[in-house]
Amino acid sequence: MWKQFTGAVLAVGLWACGPGETIEGQAEQPGATTAALTATASYDSTLKVPRCSGVASGCDSGSLVNGRGPTMGPELNAPNTLGATCPDGTAGAYHNDESVERVKVYTTDGTDLAPGKQVTLEVDVWAWSSYTADALDLYYAADASNPAWTFITTLVPAGAGAQTLRVNYTLPPSGGSTQAVRAAFRYMGSPGACTGGSYDDRDDLAFAVVGASLPKASSLAAGYHYSLKMDQEGTVRAWGMNQQGQLGNGTTTQSTTPVGVVGLDNVESVTTGEAHSLALKKDGTVWTWGNNSHGQLGDGTTTIRTTPVQVVGLTNVVAIAANKEHSLAVKQDGTVWTWGNNSHGQLGIGVTPPQYTPVQVAGLSGVMSVAAGGRFSLALKQDGTVWAWGDNICGQLGDGTLTSRYTPVRVTSLTQATALVADSYHSLALKQDGTVWGWGCNYSGQLGDGTTTDRATPVRVSGLSGVTRIDTGSSHSLAVRNDGSVWAWGDNYAGQLGDGTTTLRITPVQVPGFSGAVAVQAGGMHSLALKLDGTVWASGYNYYGQLGNGSNFEQHSPVKVLLP
Template sequence: MPGVRARIGGSRLRRWWSGTAVAVILLPVAVVAPGNAAATPAPTTQPYDFSREKGKALGTHGPLPQGFSRTEITVKFRTERRVRVRGGKAVAGNAADAAALTALLDRYPGMVIDRLMTRSEQEVAAEQDRLKKRLGREVADLNSWFVITVPHDIEGVLAALNRMPAVEIAQARALTRTPSEPLRSHQHYRNAVGASTGTGIDADHAATLSGGKGDGITITDVEGGGDYVPNPSRLPGSLAASDGHSLMVTAEAQPTVWAWGDNSQGQLGDGSTTSRTTMTQVKGLSGVKAVSAGDGFSVALTTDGSVWTWGDNSKGQLGDGTTTTRRTTPAKVPELDGLTVTAISAGRDGHVLAVLESGAVVAWGTGTSGQLGNGSDTNSTTPVLVTGLSDVSTTPGAIAAGYGFSTAVLTDGTVKTWGDGGFGQLGNGQTTDSDTPVNVSGITNATQVASGGGHSLALLSDRSVKAWGLGVSGQLGDGGNTNRTTPVPVSGLADATGVFAGTFHSGALKTDHTLWTWGDNGHGQLGNGTPTDSNVPIRSAIDTATAAMGLQHTVAVLRSDQFRAWGGNGDGQLGDGTTTSSSDPIVPTTLLNVWNVCHEDLAGRPAPYGPPVWLKPLAGDRCRPGDHGTPVVGITSARDDNGVGMAGVAPHARLQLGLFAANGVAAAVDASGPGDVILLEGVGWTHSAALGHRNYPVEVFAEYYTLVTRAVDKGVTVIEPAGNEGNSLDSTTDPFEPFTTWKPKPDTGAIVVGWGEPPGGTACKPGHTPPALTASVKATHGSRVDLQGYGECAATIGTPAYKNLTPNETDPSKQYRDNFNGASAASPIVAGAAAVLQGIAKQSGKYLDPRQMRDLLVSTGTPQPAGDPRHIGPLPNLKAAIAKLNGPTGPIASGIAGKCVNVDQGGTANGTAVQLWTCDGSARQVWTMNPNGNIQSYGKCLDVTSSGTANGTKVQLWECNDSGAQQWTYNATTKALTNPQSGRCLDVPGSTTTDGTQLQIYDCNQSNAQRWTIPA
């Protein structure tokens, strides 16, 4: 069941649905002896109580310093108060708590409250119950966490929330940044320990082992920062909607156009015919002042008065003199070149109107009902002059193209119509068509018009609205459902400043910026939270600056310059990344993708790990070469099997992508399971005049502390960069006071990463003098920093701005760099190492617990040089970690001279015979003695066939499954390998010396047939 979102407006809470359910399978966790990591606070039986920080920690009170949002608050309600948003209302165990929250929200119209988690309340609760049973302790209640968007006075809202008894903590949301990259250099982070070009993590050794490329593990990169689609323009004409797509003009100095929804005819203008459920930029357009949309095509008006069209052209609606099937990018209407157009309108039927600065009107496209107004009923592929019109208003909204008919406002306030009149939509008291303009009866003071599927609206100078034409869905707003051949007043509507017409629904904007809607509501296009039609205006759910209406949906820009959409969504025309309709306003996705997954070293990743998966749909191009996210996943996940570029540390790991700003941390926790790795590529930050900028691991903040703790409880390893500002996390004078507010908290179990110096000398950085593995002067450091990675010299995938390894390459998908640096580079190196170890551990059928992972990497890593005062911990040493994880590796020699335990023909299929063979040093005779009692080769285990216990039962290779058939103990005195389940020993039948003899279990007898020398 999807998660619940609720919008608060006035005294009402309204609900809509978003997010997706994610199934999580809990797997057993391996037990590994702890290493020598520095002591950290142990988990407690109760979740951390944040109330002790309420009103004290930065972000919980005003004045807010830099580094905190001015519009978003994360709030944790006390678990026992059971505060929730259900059925569109605030509820709580105590009615007074619900009343207090509702009263606060009433004081801030337009405030929005969202659940923090993406999954449903029931799913989150069920997972918490499973974790409590498995861990034997209480876990954090994620259903009591919410995100509140505040229109203004965030400090006042914070103070009010933190005074409420039901609130455990309210904190302005921390603004995360991707760690900066202050340096440029080269890289050798994959090197073996002690290599002549510098010590690395020995990723190449791990890659030779089964699972050693991160096989079966998911890495989720959650990026801080983020880019957005530019803000929408609030001017009239800046939005457009039709049957299945939407258009938006931006508020930039040179406004561009973004589009989303159905693209089967190229109407999104991005050069493709691929439909999009999130925004994509229309190519080649800037300086745009207005847009309009018909069914399958689009029109734009630029500030120089030129008109551009794209999409379907089967009826000549692109105005280029052809009926070319479609055009996927904009082009000028050639016959209007040199003329100045002041207003445009596109009809759903396929005709277009344009007002010239002279007051004349031209039309083109479909003309079968006379809607071109030139005295004919034929289509025209080029603009034709509408007969007898020379004084049409040149202001926005002066022209409107309906379905089969047209409407125009003249400078004297009268209204002219032409085309189909079958429903009375010409407003002249008739139901006959007219192929030239006729007068609308009784209107002499109109300032704006809008036309839909068979009806029209006119805004009058006294701010009242009249309507005429088709009325079957209540779209005339006069309280009835009948057609009107002459204008009638819209019931109860005054102080209007704008009108909008969808195919069967209508809207008006009032002076107080409220949006009122009426008519067809079958898909929730009226935006009032119901699917019920209305034949009189009803207030929509939000305050609006401008709007547009399509066949079954509505789009709007708020006074706050935010964008909203509601109604039908079958083609993704609401822009939220789904095709789910909504009767309440929803927030379209405006965050842009920051990973170039089209890069040659990321594209085409084969099964089973496959292509990257976005946790939530993002706007923009999936090939957009983000300068941070792209190189990060290059380090973790670049392909090693395509003969180009370089290899990621864990190239076979599945890859998920998310953004902090899109609730990506919560989504990552929901979408990850035991053994997976979450890389939080963001840091918290703040600034003081005395101490300058400071960086912090994101778990310093209450929201992320809770989410990281939950991930670790689930068995997910979390990697956090410490930061790049050189500050100490042990400082007792830091303005954020992490020493007093963060360090005393129970250990989350995450791995905090600092960035160390790479090897010096010409092989990496000419003239570089700091000793390798010492902390950079820019590295955030402290006792809670666990591990380090190269903070310079990290070679990875490049982008147009950083491509020094391929300086002459112009294709962003073939560019590389060797200068990625800072905590940005160090953290994915460690994340890749963790995925590699989990992939190897998985071959035994188990995963490492996150704390065991941290202890293993710390205890086996290449140490930071003694005497370095800035603690960042050791560099991972995968070879040493694997040896400690798996135990010794090598041949198992028989007491029968010259013979070894051998995998038949090096096979890897379940059931492959394990046999006696002359020792030859080949891979089929290499075995790993795992600490958990398994003996492995080729990633599978030495197994007693069918879990048999009888003498003579053969042994084989089989998928590791932790069963008794795969457990073995070794007696160093007798040199026997015993299977405890059967109590019998590994045996050579009849003490034969014949190569190819399949081994068996047999009563232990200490003969040479049962004596084995194992790897030490």
């Protein structure tokens, strides 16, 4: 039996989240509220969920999600999950078995919905007669157009039939102009943003928030010796090494300050490989530039590109990743596509030559994000499991062996993951409870477990909790906690940990005096941090100008990037 949860709300996908606690009390009639809701949602055919497009003090789905699926009641536009990516179970009968009837979110003080505001999430459900076997899992996404689901809590109905359940949480302080919540009502089983039970019902509600200009965590990327930053208008700037055209400005000249990527707009997120760059546009297309020695740009050639070109035949993309000489993408339907070097099976399609255009990874579905290591790849499924393939020289696939895998295998014993990152030879995962777990090479302490012992299965990063964002460099790792502080561990040869020293750290240390962080990115031997005010700060190796502060001198503490 699931017990009602009261405790800290963890901001995993994006940023700081305050304490979340259930509002105690007896079951109520559906629709009862403790605050006036000023907007009623209408169906958004792009997001495929009920949405309140104007900012208000609250948002109410009304009757749009009443019922479950196409046959279990009058639910319109089923399944009412973002991108229609999570279908409902079809077993049972309307108002006899489990269903979500209504979803509402509103501020506790009656002011407009805004980042950092405390809100009440209120869900009407219909519980089965044996209601103690039912559980309502609640999630939020800081950006409805590119959702990464963060677990809030699990609630159990107080009786059979119509019930109203509530929880307080804090809207994340950064993300998109439209946020979302998910009510996932299940019969038995374990928590998950998209469970597969035949009686389960999931419904999302999207709503506008004040402060659309807040920085997005996906707007920052660090390559091996260069960096990228997307601005609020969807254009991109780059700085650092440029021998392969990875800055995208039409030259191969390095720059110690940010320069504009040519001809790129309407960008949703950016990522980098060793010397090639990727941008996901809002229309679901992917654009690439830089080194193309093994077809990692996906344009059907091996020609270096100093300005962006479109990846051939790839549409409806929702997530991207890259490393050394290969690239990955997740499509809206949860499938994974890869291209580039396949010398170690990193494309997940068996033993083949390089692929110059995207190919689908067979046997993978329900994927929400991907990560790319040096010669291996990872995928995070909606059920919180992690899958890996490619080189496994020191256990970076996490399956308990050192055997390379040419098709996906499951990472051993890892569940409830919400984010993945990887670099040369190690991997990290962030779990729903705000803890971080690592596996793979550990010669510089980059796994943060207090040793330098390689790990073929996940181990917990020591002493770190309440984490909201993670990233990995070649041999160092970074994390942001829900108080906006930055923590770092691993190699510190050039001061990339930002703690004012060059001392290697085998457990996390806090970057002194640094607060208000929204995201972190780790390059080869440099680190970047994005703050809530939109500024970017950098530390570490700087021979190629990858710190973006106008110099070539390494920095052992964060310095401000000279963005316009």
